[in-house]
Amino acid sequence: MAAPREPSEMRILSVAGEHLRQHGLRRFTVVAVAEEAGMTHANVYRYFPSRTALIDAVVDVWLKSAERKLADIADGPDPAEDKLERLILALAKANRDLLHEEPHLFAALSQAVAKRHAISRRNRTRVRALFERVIDDGIATGAFEPRDRDRAIAFVIDATHRFIHPASLELEADVPQASVDARLATLIRVALRTLATGVI
Amino acid sequence: MAAPREPSEMRILSVAGEHLRQHGLRRFTVVAVAEEAGMTHANVYRYFPSRTALIDAVVDVWLKSAERKLADIADGPDPAEDKLERLILALAKANRDLLHEEPHLFAALSQAVAKRHAISRRNRTRVRALFERVIDDGIATGAFEPRDRDRAIAFVIDATHRFIHPASLELEADVPQASVDARLATLIRVALRTLATGVI
DNA sequence: GCAGTTACATTTTACAAATTTTGTCATTTT
DNA sequence: AAAATGACAAAATTTGTAAAATGTAACTGC
Numbered sequence: 531m532a533a534p535r536e537p538s539e540m541r542i543l544s545v546a547g548e549h550l551r552q553h554g555l556r557r558f559t560v561v562a563v564a565e566e567a568g569m570t571h572a573n574v575y576r577y578f579p580s581r582t583a584l585i586d587a588v589v590d591v592w593l594k595s596a597e598r599k600l601a602d603i604a605d606g607p608d609p610a611e612d613k614l615e616r617l618i619l620a621l622a623k624a625n626r627d628l629l630h631e632e633p634h635l636f637a638a639l640s641q642a643v644a645k646r647h648a649i650s651r652r653n654r655t656r657v658r659a660l661f662e663r664v665i666d667d668g669i670a671t672g673a674f675e676p677r678d679r680d681r682a683i684a685f686v687i688d689a690t691h692r693f694i695h696p697a698s699l700e701l702e703a704d705v706p707q708a709s710v711d712a713r714l715a716t717l718i719r720v721a722l723r724t725l726a727t728g729v730i
Numbered sequence: 731m732a733a734p735r736e737p738s739e740m741r742i743l744s745v746a747g748e749h750l751r752q753h754g755l756r757r758f759t760v761v762a763v764a765e766e767a768g769m770t771h772a773n774v775y776r777y778f779p780s781r782t783a784l785i786d787a788v789v790d791v792w793l794k795s796a797e798r799k800l801a802d803i804a805d806g807p808d809p810a811e812d813k814l815e816r817l818i819l820a821l822a823k824a825n826r827d828l829l830h831e832e833p834h835l836f837a838a839l840s841q842a843v844a845k846r847h848a849i850s851r852r853n854r855t856r857v858r859a860l861f862e863r864v865i866d867d868g869i870a871t872g873a874f875e876p877r878d879r880d881r882a883i884a885f886v887i888d889a890t891h892r893f894i895h896p897a898s899l900e901l902e903a904d905v906p907q908a909s910v911d912a913r914l915a916t917l918i919r920v921a922l923r924t925l926a927t928g929v930i
Numbered sequence: 931g932c933a934g935t936t937a938c939a940t941t942t943t944a945c946a947a948a949t950t951t952t953g954t955c956a957t958t959t960t
Numbered sequence: 961a962a963a964a965t966g967a968c969a970a971a972a973t974t975t976g977t978a979a980a981a982t983g984t985a986a987c988t989g990c
Contacts, residue, residue, distance in 0.1 A: 538963075561951060573964050575953065644901075685916050691898065692891040698898060701844075716885050716930060723929050724920050738933075761981060773934055775983065 539577040542567050547588045554634035555641065558585065582647075589639050590649045596624045597656055604660040610668030611726070614686070615718050617664060621657065622693040622714055626707075629699050640696040661686060665725065674725040682730045686721050693717070739777040742767050747788045754834040755841065758785065782847075789839050790849045796824045797856055804860040810868030811926070814886070815918050817864060821857065822893040822914055826907075829899050840896040861886060865925065874925040882930045886921050893917070 545567045550558050560581050564571040578584040603616045628636045643650045662683055668674035676682035692698045693714045702710060724730060745767045750758050760781050764771035778784040803816045828836045843850045862883055868874035876882035892898045893914045902910060924930060 559951065560953090569963090570965055571952080572954085572966080576963075579953090581952065681912075681916055684913050685920065688892050688913050688917055689889045689920070692888050695898070695901070697901060698891065698895070701895070701897060712881075713884050713888050716881055717888055720885065720889070720920070720924050720929055724924070729920060729923050730916060759981060760983090769933090770935060771982080772936080772984085776933075779983090781982065 536577075538567075538569070538573075542574055542577055542584070543587055543591065546584050547591065550585060550588050550638055551632055551635050555585070555638050560584065585638055586642060586647055586649045589635070589642050590653075592628070592635060592639070593649060593653045596621075597653065597660075599624070600657065600660050604664050610664050610671060610673045611722050613664045614661075614668065614725075615722060617660060618686075618690050618694075618718055618721075619714070622690070625694060625696060625699055626710075629696075629703060636696065640700065643696055658683075658687065668725065675728040676725055676730045677728055678730060682725055685724070685730055689717055689721055690714075738767075738769070738773075742774055742777055742784070743787055743791065746784050747791065750785060750788050750838060751832055751835050755785070755838055760784065785838055786842060786847055786849045789835070789842050790853075792828070792835060792839070793849060793853045796821075797853065797860075799824070800857065800860050804864050810864050810871060810873045811922050813864045814861075814868065814925075815922065817860060818886075818890050818894075818918055818921075819914070822890070825894060825896060825899055826910075829896075829903060836896065840900065843896055858883075858887065868925065875928040876925055876930045877928055878930060882925055885924070885930055889917055889921055890914075 542563065546558075546563045549563050549566070558581075560574050561571045563584070564574045567574070574584070578587060600617055600620055603613055603620060606613060608616075625636075628639065639650070665674060665676075665679070665683055665686070669676070669679065674682070693710065742763065746758075746763045749763050749766070758781075760774050761771045763784070764774045767774070774784070778787060800817055800820055803813055803820060806813060808816075825836075828839065839850070865874060865876075865879070865883055865886070869876070869879065874882070893910065
């Protein structure tokens with residue numbers, strides 16, 4: 531899907547990634563990125579239409595890489611129950627790890643989500659599609675028997691929201707990971723049981 | 731519990747409430763509140779130790795009033811299932827209505843929560859206690875049979891987080907209320923069923 | 931002694947000028 | 961023709977400073 535990027539474009543993107551991770555959104559300037567990439571800032575605009583677009587491109591690289599891991603899970607040969615559990619855990623872990631290991635990049639993602647940038651809306655749509663696929667898979671194999679498929683999908687997303695959405699993760703940044711993991715495990719168990727027993 | 735406030739303190743609090751609702755956090759000044767209350771700003775400090783404390787006091791009035799409604803539900807004679815459902819609905823509705831009807835006050839509450847002010851921590855503790863009471867009630871009457879009481883409480887709070895926490899409510903400010911209501915109803919149904927059937 | 935004020939030091943905020951950055955485009959370079 | 965630059969207007973940020981607000985304490989009148 532992604533067009534093969536030219537070397538200059540790649541270089542800019544890579545330098546921009548370093549800058550964003552190291553200095554954060556506020557200190558991120560097109561001028562500084564261009565200088566470190568060995569060109570004038572005007573040339574950056576040949577490849578990225580705006581500062582915001584460049585930042586979004588950096589975030590998008592991370593989002594796409596996370597999506598690939600999720601897609602691998604969703605497309606695997608395992609039972610839908612296992613895949614749904616691993617999908618939720620992987621998504622929660624990816625975001626939570628980003629919060630702790632790359633706080634500046636997390637902040638940029640968080641802002642893109644809050645301001646509903648195209649990259650985050652599209653990511654949301656694609657991730658949601660993965661959930662739909664796995665749940666449909668489970669319905670097809672009889673593992674899940676919800677009365678209303680759409681309602682079941684919304685339920686899973688709403689119930690796990692606390693452990694997945696950047697805005698919610700920030701709230702609990704200092705809660706011990708083990709405790710969060712235990713609570714998420716409970717929630718997943720309930721969600722799987724709910725899908726299996728047709729309560730919805 | 732609350733000490734009977736002196737007339738001046740009440741007057742300041744009431745004027746501060748109007749100012750906060752009308753002008754918002756940014757334009758809220760102790761000088762303006764004092765002037766409208768017919769005194770100099772220095773006198774305000776006889777009753778409230780700081781601007782922040784005054785704002786928190788205004789938010790606390792609202793929190794306490796919301797808590798009373800919740801306590802009425804929790805202390806009622808109805809079955810624990812009904813009470814838990816109404817508790818969640820009332821809490822979600824109180825916060826959501828505040829967001830739409832008093833956006834400035836909502837913003838002040840949101841900030842107090844984000845910055846973990848004492849008023850919000852205590853409110854959280856008391857609201858949590860209401861949930862615990864109702865769930866314990868349900869366990870005592872046999873309506874709920876969770877394997878682990880604490881885990882069950884955490885589960886209910888985590889699962890409904892999306893519809894209750896200010897930070898999450900802001901995200902969906904523009905989603906039609908009917909749609910949100912339907913999703914919350916689903917979540918409540920699942921939570922009640924889960925508590926009843928001892929999955930946790 | 932209590933409610934309130936006046937006076938004042940400290941901290942924020944508001945605003946204007948200077949500087950930097952963003953974004954565009956004609957021109958140069960390869 | 962594609963890649964890059966220099967020059968420039970518009971927008972955003974920073975800097976310095978005046979004004980306002982916050983917060984303290986000594987003082988006044990009841």
